[in-house]
Amino acid sequence: MNEEQRISRRTFLDWLVAGGLLTWAVAFVAPVISYVWPAQKRGPSVQTVSAGKADEFAEWQTKIVAIGGHPVIVIRTPQGFRAFAAICTHLGCIVGWDAARHQIACPCHAGFFDINGRPVAGPPPRQLAEHGVAVVNGEVLVKSA
Amino acid sequence: MNLPPRIRTWLAERLDIGVAEKFADGQLHKPLPAETGFWHTFGSLSLFLFLNQVVTGILLMIYYRPTTNTAFESVRFIMTKAHFGWLIRGLHAWGATLMILCVLIHMMRTFFMGAYKKPRELTWVFGVFIFGCTVTFGFTGYLLPWNQLSYWATTVGTEITGAIPLVGQYLKVLLRGGEGVTGETLARFYVLHVVVLPWVLTMLIVTHLFLMRVQGLATFERVGEEKPIDKSHGIPFFPHHVLKEGVVFCALIGLLVTLILLWPIELGEKADPFVTPEGIKPEWYFLPTYQLLKYFPKTLGLFVSLIPQLLLLLWAFLDRSPERHPKKRPIAVSIGIAALLLAIVFGLLGHFSERDITFRGRHYHIDIYGVPHRLSEQPKH
Numbered sequence: 001m002n003e004e005q006r007i008s009r010r011t012f013l014d015w016l017v018a019g020g021l022l023t024w025a026v027a028f029v030a031p032v033i034s035y036v037w038p039a040q041k042r043g044p045s046v047q048t049v050s051a052g053k054a055d056e057f058a059e060w061q062t063k064i065v066a067i068g069g070h071p072v073i074v075i076r077t078p079q080g081f082r083a084f085a086a087i088c089t090h091l092g093c094i095v096g097w098d099a100a101r102h103q104i105a106c107p108c109h110a111g112f113f114d115i116n117g118r119p120v121a122g123p124p125p126r127q128l129a130e131h132g133v134a135v136v137n138g139e140v141l142v143k144s145a
Numbered sequence: 146m147n148l149p150p151r152i153r154t155w156l157a158e159r160l161d162i163g164v165a166e167k168f169a170d171g172q173l174h175k176p177l178p179a180e181t182g183f184w185h186t187f188g189s190l191s192l193f194l195f196l197n198q199v200v201t202g203i204l205l206m207i208y209y210r211p212t213t214n215t216a217f218e219s220v221r222f223i224m225t226k227a228h229f230g231w232l233i234r235g236l237h238a239w240g241a242t243l244m245i246l247c248v249l250i251h252m253m254r255t256f257f258m259g260a261y262k263k264p265r266e267l268t269w270v271f272g273v274f275i276f277g278c279t280v281t282f283g284f285t286g287y288l289l290p291w292n293q294l295s296y297w298a299t300t301v302g303t304e305i306t307g308a309i310p311l312v313g314q315y316l317k318v319l320l321r322g323g324e325g326v327t328g329e330t331l332a333r334f335y336v337l338h339v340v341v342l343p344w345v346l347t348m349l350i351v352t353h354l355f356l357m358r359v360q361g362l363a364t365f366e367r368v369g370e371e372k373p374i375d376k377s378h379g380i381p382f383f384p385h386h387v388l389k390e391g392v393v394f395c396a397l398i399g400l401l402v403t404l405i406l407l408w409p410i411e412l413g414e415k416a417d418p419f420v421t422p423e424g425i426k427p428e429w430y431f432l433p434t435y436q437l438l439k440y441f442p443k444t445l446g447l448f449v450s451l452i453p454q455l456l457l458l459l460w461a462f463l464d465r466s467p468e469r470h471p472k473k474r475p476i477a478v479s480i481g482i483a484a485l486l487l488a489i490v491f492g493l494l495g496h497f498s499e500r501d502i503t504f505r506g507r508h509y510h511i512d513i514y515g516v517p518h519r520l521s522e523q524p525k526h
Contacts, residue, residue, distance in 0.1 A: 107424075
């Protein structure tokens with residue numbers, strides 16, 4: 001190592017001070033960022049919610065139920081009950097039922113989904129996630145996932 | 146400056162008030178370019194409206210409660226029970242709209258008069274940040290009444306953040322305080338709206354004003370050929386320009402009160418996270434972006450909508466021609482007019498889209514993209 005390549009004591013101390021200041025800044029900022037990050041997170045808990053009595057649903061009648069704070073649309077089709085996440089995959093609006101088209105419709109940007117939750121018109125990029133439904137003792141039970 | 150003698154003596158014994166007096170006199174009697182007119186008052190009007198927002202905002206904070214159970218009810222209390230609450234909220238809500246309008250007009254004046262050119266590029270950049278900060282004020286403040294329109298406009302607006310590649314989802318969660326728009330979002334927006342943004346905007350405005358006073362107002366002279374304005378040819382800031390500003394302030398106050406009385410700001414229905422109402426539209430200043438986003442997939446749309454903002458920020462560095470007079474800058478002026486027209490057209494399309502309208506006795510449904518479709522029957526609304 002020649003003379004020019006050697007790090008002088010002053011340069012070394014400069015780096016040490018700069019590194020110390022940077023460490024101090026990170027130590028100060030990191031707790032702030034972690035404080036601002038949302039503290040509560042919901043784990044993948046499975047729960048079942050009742051959507052009401054099966055005989056209260058007419059054919060093609062729908063209902064929005066809350067599962068773990070998330071809205072789910074329950075539809076009675078001639079073949080049985082289906083349930084989908086009611087949050088539009090485009091920009092997060094709550095979908096409803098378009099009786100004339102027999103499709104799930106988003107009121108925000110005219111997105112439409114078929115009875116299998118697949119997008120058929122408008123801007124939604126993905127299909128709606130399906131929830132399991134079971135009718136037990138005449139009660140419509142919707143699973144969280 | 147004429148201070149009462151006793152106060153002046155008291156101050157002079159403690160401070161070198163000569164320096165302060167000299168500075169104040171220099172600022173007050175600074176000559177402005179001969180072309181300084183009414184269009185030059187929109188910067189001061191924006192500042193006045195910002196002060197209006199600060200004062201009325203502090204007054205609203207006395208009764209406002211930022212939780213999901215109390216936000217809507219507290220705004221209703223302000224509107225119906227608090228003495229002159231309707232006026233304070235009206236001044237704040239209409240003041241916000243007029244402030245954005247004034248900042249926009251001020252920017253257009255600066256653009257068309259070529260006032261952003263060397264040596265004032267930084268003043269322009271700070272101005273663009275001021276505009277961005279003002280619009281962010283509007284976005285965060287819109288949620289605070291916690292009604293259906295504000296809730297769903299915020300849901301859609303923050304969802305767009307999620308489209309940013311790699312960091313989008315993290316940003317969205319950070320902004321919302323969780324996956325959805327909840328009380329956590331309300332608290333975060335409240336803190337941003339009443340603490341963070343006011344300080345940021347104050348600092349931006351102070352820097353902008355400092356640069357403006359140090360460099361002086363731009364003339365129509367070419368870049369590098371500006372001559373200092375002497376007192377015999379310029380317009381004195383005081384009383385000439387201040388008087389002009391006074392006239393415009395009075396007109397603005399008249400306009401504000403008229404708007405509050407004729408078009409009071411409604412509260413609507415309380416936010417329901419399980420029901421999205423039909424025809425959710427953002428505030429008018431977001432309409433062009435809202436409409437533009439419809440024509441592109443989410444991520445691409447986000448990048449397309451960022452182009453005008455980037456252009457705005459960098460324009461002072463992109464336009465290198467030394468001319469300032471609009472007649473000598475046909476390309477820049479044409480681009481400016483085209484951008485303005487495009488914003489108006491997209492804004493109008495956004496406003497009228499997804500509505501049924503009647504035009505010359507015929508009924509039309511305007512679809513999501515703004516294309517009218519003839520209806521055979523009369524629309525329901």
